[in-house]
Amino acid sequence: MTHDMPPDEFRRFGYEAIDWIAGFLANIRDYRVLPDVQPGALTDALPCSGPEHGEPMEELLRDFRDQIVPATTIWNHPRFFAYFSISASGPGILGELLTAALDVNGMLWKSSPAATELEQVALGWLRQWTGLPDDFFGIIYDTASVSSMHAIAAARELMFPEVRENGGLTGAVMYCSEHAHSSIDKGAIALGIGHKNVRKVPVDAEFRMLPGELDRMIGEDRAAGRKPFCVVATTGTTSTTSVDPVAAIVDIAERHGLWLHVDAAYGGPAAILPEMRPLFAGWERADSIVMNPHKWLFTPTDISVLYTRRADVLRRAFSLVPEYLKTAGDPRAVNLMDYGVQLGRRFRALKLWFVLRYFGREGITSILRDHIAMAREFAGWVRSDERFEVVAPVTFSLVCFRMRGPDEPNRAMMEAVNATGQVFLSHTVLNGRFALRLAIGNIQTTRDDLRVTWDLVKACYPHG
Numbered sequence: 001m002t003h004d005m006p007p008d009e010f011r012r013f014g015y016e017a018i019d020w021i022a023g024f025l026a027n028i029r030d031y032r033v034l035p036d037v038q039p040g041a042l043t044d045a046l047p048c049s050g051p052e053h054g055e056p057m058e059e060l061l062r063d064f065r066d067q068i069v070p071a072t073t074i075w076n077h078p079r080f081f082a083y084f085s086i087s088a089s090g091p092g093i094l095g096e097l098l099t100a101a102l103d104v105n106g107m108l109w110k111s112s113p114a115a116t117e118l119e120q121v122a123l124g125w126l127r128q129w130t131g132l133p134d135d136f137f138g139i140i141y142d143t144a145s146v147s148s149m150h151a152i153a154a155a156r157e158l159m160f161p162e163v164r165e166n167g168g169l170t171g172a173v174m175y176c177s178e179h180a181h182s183s184i185d186k187g188a189i190a191l192g193i194g195h196k197n198v199r200k201v202p203v204d205a206e207f208r209m210l211p212g213e214l215d216r217m218i219g220e221d222r223a224a225g226r227k228p229f230c231v232v233a234t235t236g237t238t239s240t241t242s243v244d245p246v247a248a249i250v251d252i253a254e255r256h257g258l259w260l261h262v263d264a265a266y267g268g269p270a271a272i273l274p275e276m277r278p279l280f281a282g283w284e285r286a287d288s289i290v291m292n293p294h295k296w297l298f299t300p301t302d303i304s305v306l307y308t309r310r311a312d313v314l315r316r317a318f319s320l321v322p323e324y325l326k327t328a329g330d331p332r333a334v335n336l337m338d339y340g341v342q343l344g345r346r347f348r349a350l351k352l353w354f355v356l357r358y359f360g361r362e363g364i365t366s367i368l369r370d371h372i373a374m375a376r377e378f379a380g381w382v383r384s385d386e387r388f389e390v391v392a393p394v395t396f397s398l399v400c401f402r403m404r405g406p407d408e409p410n411r412a413m414m415e416a417v418n419a420t421g422q423v424f425l426s427h428t429v430l431n432g433r434f435a436l437r438l439a440i441g442n443i444q445t446t447r448d449d450l451r452v453t454w455d456l457v458k459a460c461y462p463h464g
């Protein structure tokens with residue numbers, strides 16, 4: 001007699017849940033992308049305390065369908081074009097399901113041989129596909145924000161090893177472009193670097209870091225007695241997907257003896273495409289690189305990969321082994337808990353391994369290539385309508401565009417489009433002007449979805 005759900009019941013509702021997922025994925029366009037809900041409405045509709053007695057699974061699944069799903073923004077929707085669009089693909093979902101069943105804690109090799117070794121194997125494949133050299137060690141964290149924080153911590157460890165013991169870091173400065181993601185600032189805040197010590201390097205007309213300015217700012221800081229220690233370049237910035245000139249930046253970082261971290265959270269998977277690889281030139285000389293399979297690699301949230309050529313330094317920054325976790329030191333038995341803040345680790349590699357195997361390099365290449373082609377086609381439609389303009393280069397699968405003229409009508413148009421529930425676009429501000437962003441990245445997105453979106457945008461164009 002077990003306390004858990006009996007196997008027959010599990011099987012019955014397991015099939016039901018899988019049937020629901022299959023129907024959801026097949027008919028996903030029937031759902032609104034943005035739910036039509038008011039803040040607090042779901043909370044008010046749910047009981048304010050938990051049930052005294054267990055409830056039947058039928059009721060749980062019914063309430064999931066009737067209350068939870070209608071209050072959900074459907075990120076997996078093919079017309080979710082906001083922020084960076086993402087995909088939970090079929091193999092990714094199944095991998096996630098099996099991860100939950102195994103419920104492994106991947107802190108030590110001993111606690112989870114398969115989770116530890118599959119992480120190295122899957123990240124080795126991804127490293128090869130993206131053209132990175134073998135000396136990059138890969139590790140999975142939950143998000144790019146956390147991956148980058150660990151990279152900055154390793155940079156700090158390399159330059160200021162005494163800080164781990166003593167704390168009290170002062171005068172350290174780091175650099176990123178003014179278009180870098182706020183996660184870089186947050187990493188610096190968390191590590192005691194200080195927000196004001198994250199220097200924002202200006203960008204060129206295409207939103208790419210100016211290496212000459214970086215060099216000048218490092219020189220100025222040095223002359224003022226400050227201690228530069230880290231540079232972050234971005235290959236695929238959040239607002240426009242601009243690509244910082246990594247080759248020039250790595251030269252500067254090396255000359256000044258600074259750690260170079262590359263934020264390829266969104267753009268990284270595009271390095272699988274031979275024709276896109278030149279955009280990443282120089283990243284193979286970086287100290288660390290982050291890329292997110294949960295952004296543009298069809299793997300369900302969350303999974304972020306940090307590659308580093310300085311795994312020894314990362315380990316030095318974090319390794320602290322209490323007696324109860326001490327194990328025999330077989331060199332092939334890597335203990336991934338040594339490479340970060342967290343002790344417990346989910347078996348995230350399984351879903352990535354499923355995705356990489358199911359689609360293969362060729363399959364992934366053709367999906368990414370199609371997304372890039374679709375973005376260019378959409379930009380072509382925008383350019384061919386004189387009422388609109390494309391306001392940033394279309395480098396990967398994002399189009400930044402606006403209606404010519406003032407900001408307010410642009411904002412109103414975006415809100416009108418989103419209110420239909422058929423499409424979700426987001427915005428940014430470029431050179432002081434409001435711009436709409438259409439980010440392609442969902443595995444189910446088709447040219448028809450783009451056509452529907454463009455027609456909606458035009459229909460919401462303010463007349464009169």
Ligand SMILES: Cc1ncc(COP(=O)(O)O)c(C=O)c1O
Pocket residue numbers: 084142143144145146181183234236237238263264265266292304
């Ligand atoms: C370039 C870049 N870096 C980092 C992040 C943060 O990603 P995460 O949500 O995985 O922390 C984003 C999010 O969109 C991003 O665009």
